[in-house]
Amino acid sequence: MKKLYKIFFVAISILFFNNNIIAQDENDNVDVIVIDAGHGGKDPGAIGKKSKEKDIALAIALKLGKYINENLPDVRVVYTRKTDKFIELHRRSEIADENNADLFISIHVNASRAKNVTGTSTFVMGLNRSDKQLEVVKRENSVILIEDNYKKRYDGFDPNSPETEIIFSLYQNSYLEQSIKIAGLVQDQFEERAKRVNRDVRQAGLVVLWNCSMPSILIETGFITNPEEEKFLMSENGQAIIASSIYRAVKEYKNIVEGKEPVNEKNNIVFKIQIAYSTKDIETIPENFEGIKQVEKVKDGRYYRYFTGSAKTYEEIASLQEKIRKKIPEAYVIALNNGKFITVKDALQLLNN
Ligand SMILES: [Zn+2]
Incomplete structure (x- = not known):
């Protein structure tokens, strides 16, 4: 209990330290968006009958970036990868930090042993409980096992340890509200405009989101293991529908964040x-x-x-x-x-x- 208490305070001080840094950045606009195509190179991600997750994720990521560049000229798009290249998980959030990103969007494709399962879900950092979520967590985090030096690099990260989770969930607290906001907008677009099955906004302990010091989401755009959904995600049209749904959610989020009313004199x-x-x-x-x-x-x-x-x-x-x-x-x-x-x-x- 004593140990937990200490960790709790370390986490609080990280939170405050972090807030001080943010306080110096007066611009709250969504100016820089990092688009992260999941997996790549020697890490194919989930594998379907005819396709690999890494290729679908990249195709959607590039389309999303194109839509943002064309329609939101004040936003700078940064890709973690634009080609079929292996990138370690920690490097992805570092790229976001180096570019002072205001939003981090990681794009993935889901998989399930049950071939009939379909639909989209959007993850924010958090604790996970249900087995279904654990499956996603295991698959999306497992890439660190093929990284060099992973034991050293992710020392202190153990998705199964409750103490680790307390640290990162408190650290994440200041961005969680905004992350959930954008995640909800993405899922709304998927359901209403793209007519996808809505598997909702979820919280999970995902390494790629762990170190992000900005609102960050991981989108599972569908199931590669469902033949129909795989066909949809492999098609030019399907990728365009998914990318434009995410784009509309980003635009809406940007409007909400930037259209924020001036702070009331009397705060309550x-x-x-x-x-x-x-x-x-x-x-x-x-x-x-x-x-x-x-x-x-x-x-x-x-x-x-x-x-x-x-x-x-x-x-x-x-x-x-x-x-x-x-x-x-x-x-x-x-x-x-x-x-x-x-x-x-x-x-x-x-x-x-
Ligand atoms: Zn993935």
Whole structure:
């Protein structure tokens, strides 16, 4: 317990240190977007009957970049790879850091032993519980095993250790809200415009997102193991549909982030703990939320967000979060100012001013 406590404070100080760095960057615009085509070179990713994940991911990544360049001229697109090249996972987030990216989008293709499974899901960094998610985590993280020096490089990262997860999920807290926002927009576009099966926004301990110091998502654009979906993802038209869906979500996200209203003089900041995020309208009874009694439900677009707790300081909510996470590991802190969602990062800045 003592060890956990220490780690908790290390994580908090990382969070604050990080906020100080961000505070110097006054521009909140989405100016630089890193597009990361998953896998490459000696790492093919998932393999279908006729195609490889690395090729589909690259084709979609290049199309997405093209749409952004053509339609959002104020955005600079940076690719982690533009050819069939092997890139280590840690290098991908380094590229994002070196370019001061405002958004990191990693593009992948899913696989399943069950051939009938189809659909898209978008991942943000977080804790994972269900077996299905673990499958994705194992596959997407396994590439580090073929990297040189992986033991040294990822020392301290063990997706199976709860302590490691506490560190990175707190570190990620300041970007999680924005990551979930863009992830939700991507899934909405996939469902409404691209008519794909919606497998929702999910949280998982993915190495490629771990070190990203900006909002970051990993998109599984479909299942290579389903013959029809593989055909769709291999086709020029299918790739264009997927890429343009992501592009529209990016555009919407950029508008939301940049169209942010000026900060109200009288701040009224409240922190809460988000315990679930779903398209499902769930009754807020303790039985549905691991016995948690006071659950608040808020509709946010097509999604329902479920909260518990309320505090005026981050310290207070962080200690409550620690307790809640014993029941719901993916619970995380969100912030509201005068009833409007703001990032935890912005809330801490407002409180410090
Ligand atoms: Zn992948």
